[in-house]
Structure formats: C-alpha cells, structure tokens
Amino acid sequence: MRPASRKILVFAIAGVLSAATLFAVVAVARELGAREAREKIAHALGLSDAKKVRVKSINAMGGNAVVEATVDAAFKLSNDKNGGWTVTEVRTGDRCWESVELIRAAVVKEKVLRTSAEMDSLASALVSFRRDHGSYVVANSGPKLVDSLSPDYLATVIRLDAWSNEFKYEGTGSNYRLISAGPDGKFGTPDDLVIENGKMVQGSVQ
Numbered sequence: 001m002r003p004a005s006r007k008i009l010v011f012a013i014a015g016v017l018s019a020a021t022l023f024a025v026v027a028v029a030r031e032l033g034a035r036e037a038r039e040k041i042a043h044a045l046g047l048s049d050a051k052k053v054r055v056k057s058i059n060a061m062g063g064n065a066v067v068e069a070t071v072d073a074a075f076k077l078s079n080d081k082n083g084g085w086t087v088t089e090v091r092t093g094d095r096c097w098e099s100v101e102l103i104r105a106a107v108v109k110e111k112v113l114r115t116s117a118e119m120d121s122l123a124s125a126l127v128s129f130r131r132d133h134g135s136y137v138v139a140n141s142g143p144k145l146v147d148s149l150s151p152d153y154l155a156t157v158i159r160l161d162a163w164s165n166e167f168k169y170e171g172t173g174s175n176y177r178l179i180s181a182g183p184d185g186k187f188g189t190p191d192d193l194v195i196e197n198g199k200m201v202q203g204s205v206q
Helices: 019-023 034-045 100-133 142-149
Strands: 004-009 053-061 064-079 085-093 096-099 168-171 176-180 193-196 199-202
Touching: 034 053, 034 064, 085 100, 096 100, 100 142, 100 176, 100 193, 142 168
Parallel strands: none
Antiparallel strands: 004 064, 053 064, 064 085, 085 096, 168 176, 176 193, 193 199
C-alpha cells in the first residue's frame, strides 16, 4: 500500500483536524507575515517541514488573522470490509504517521470540553439573572436565552456550540434545560450535552 499524496486546502481537512486549530493564527500588536504564518500552521499540524505549507492570503481582523493556505500532505488508505478505501493515517513528519481516527477522537473531545465550558458560562449567567429577577429566563429557544442574558450577564455572546449549532433552551421561572446537540448535531441522541438547573446531567466534561 502506497501513501496517497495530494495538495489540500488547510480549511478542507473537515473531521480530521480541529477547525479551531486551523484558524488560530493570532497576530498581536504587529503584522503577521507569510513566513511566520507558514511556520505556525506547520507546527499546529505537526508537520516537520514548513515548506509544505503555501500561504495564499492573510486577512487581518483586529487581533486575529485568517490564513488561507495549501498543504502538501501524505495519507495512508486501507481497504475496508466492503472493499472500499478508507483514510487511516496522515503523515506529519519523516516516517511519522498519525491515526486519523485518534485525531478525530481528540477533536471531538476538545469540542465537548469547549462546549461544556460555554454551557457552564450560560448556567452561571442564569444564576445571576435569577438572583436579580427572582426567576430563570422564561424562553423556549437558545437565541432568546442569549438575548435575555446579553450584555448584562454574559461577557461574550455565546450563540453556537463547538459544532456551529444553536443551543436549545427550555426555561420556566423555576426550572430550565440547556442542551447542545453534540457531535452528531441531532437533539435527543446519546451524545447530547444537557444541563438542568445548573447541573450537567448528560455528557462528559472529563
């Protein structure tokens, strides 16, 4: 079996590498150059040779920059049980191969942790809201919840989970449920993250 080598857009490695990692090239109080961007991206992806990264454009936005780039990468593919091909490994350095499945699992874990932290922030804001108003936010959607809490109870607006889906909120004066659809993007499935009245009742935060 030979590695399949191809040129790919950094932003197109969906489900394999964290989008947050790919976008996290930050310029602080100075201009971000192509060489530095190339080196930062190569390091973030675990590539031993920064020359494999080709920067196409850099768009600065305040204290951040979005870099569009292409990457020369090598992948190992294996036959699955149905005779089709499945990507199993990606090369990150000389004779260094990483499991695509392990990368995907690490990305999911990071997104779960990030979403759980954001849900905790919303839950804390609800506690403060109840202290001032005598009840939780009465609403039946995530956007209505955030509109009620911002800007007095939230330092930053939190509208989407780490999978870019809106939170579901069901709140009365005395009880509430705050839900993220989780990795599969579907509500009512085992991977949902659920907070009820300040307590995480479904979903791992470990």
